[in-house]
Amino acid sequence: MDENFINIRVREAYNKNDLQTAGFERILNDDLFAELRHAYKEELGCIEHFASRNVKYFNSISYTIVDNDNRVDVNLRVSDTVDVLEDISNDILNNPKTVISYA
Numbered sequence: 001m002d003e004n005f006i007n008i009r010v011r012e013a014y015n016k017n018d019l020q021t022a023g024f025e026r027i028l029n030d031d032l033f034a035e036l037r038h039a040y041k042e043e044l045g046c047i048e049h050f051a052s053r054n055v056k057y058f059n060s061i062s063y064t065i066v067d068n069d070n071r072v073d074v075n076l077r078v079s080d081t082v083d084v085l086e087d088i089s090n091d092i093l094n095n096p097k098t099v100i101s102y103a
Helices: 016-021 029-045 088-094
Strands: 005-013 059-065 069-075
Touching: none
Parallel strands: none
Antiparallel strands: 005 059, 059 069
């Protein structure tokens, strides 16, 4: 949805037992669905991705941030700690370690 974020991959989908252990819901209730839909419309200007209320959970995500000739690879796993500074748009490419740290 943003040309600066490429190679987005999610891995290791939660199975039914993982969902139950974590207490996650597999289907969004009306309130959460409406809230998420509103956020997508306000922040991203689109809602066409909301065809289903089913939710999938994954253990990790990786992606690349591209800005001109700069590239930053980001790999996050469940339980990693992410620090977000006030203005990540400039800092992430200049010094990615100040934006994302892993515990």
